[in-house]
Amino acid sequence: QKEVEQDPGPLSVPEGAIVSLNCTYSNSAFQYFMWYRQYSRKGPELLMYTYSSGNKEDGRFTAQVDKSSKYISLFIRDSQPSDSATYLCAMTLSILTGGGNKLTFGTGTQLKVEL
Amino acid sequence: DTEVTQTPKHLVMGMTNKKSLKCEQHMGHRAMYWYKQKAKKPPELMFVYSYEKLSINESVPSRFSPECPNSSLLNLHLHALQPEDSALYLCASSQGPGTSGRVGTYNEQFFGPGTRLTVL
Secondary structure, eight states: OOSEEEOOOOEEEETTOOEEEEEEESOTTOOEEEEEEEOTTSOOEEEEEEESSEEEEETTEEEEEETTTTEEEEEESSOOGGGOEEEEEEEEOSOOTTSSOOOEEOOOEEEEEEO | OOOEEEEOSEEEEOTTOEEEEEEEEOSOOOEEEEEEEOTTSOOEEEEEEETTEEEEEOSOOTTEEEEEEETTEEEEEEESOOGGGOEEEEEEEEOOTTSSOSTTOOOOOEEOOOEEEEEO
């Protein structure tokens, strides 16, 4: 079993739809939960992060973490064609004392928002 | 400046060649990372440098040799690669440990655009 599971898609939705992206994980020690967006032939860019359980909202994006179920979600409201990208969930333990932080990524969900 | 730059953008090399990938950031970050990403797969961590010292090596074959000459630069030296090493190589940087000092603050990893490597 992979540490982080994510439906690879592809997911195709019409413009204006609400998109729900999800990941499950097995390591209960994860504390930081991130969503990265990666456009084709580009590096990932951080959309949002959440520490421990709870919700976080930023514009059209809402991230949810349910640590009891080991489940995280990203909701995109009023989706736009410019949201078409691969969305990667990522997790990490507490900040490493030795340096940096080691991210464990999901496989990524490819999203296409159509006009 | 919140940018991580990587050169070259594309690289084609033979199995007997020696080449280097370069990464640079001027955000004052003290942690730098190399990732390998195959098509339709997530990035896989290869190395982490913290304060110019290697802190994590994810059991990467010795044909990949990282180097951190100073706090802004990170190199990845390549020698005797195999065709299966063809991938997108991503560099990232983040603030080092202790710079945020607060529980719940994630030191964001900023990624470069990557170098697309093809090994013939």
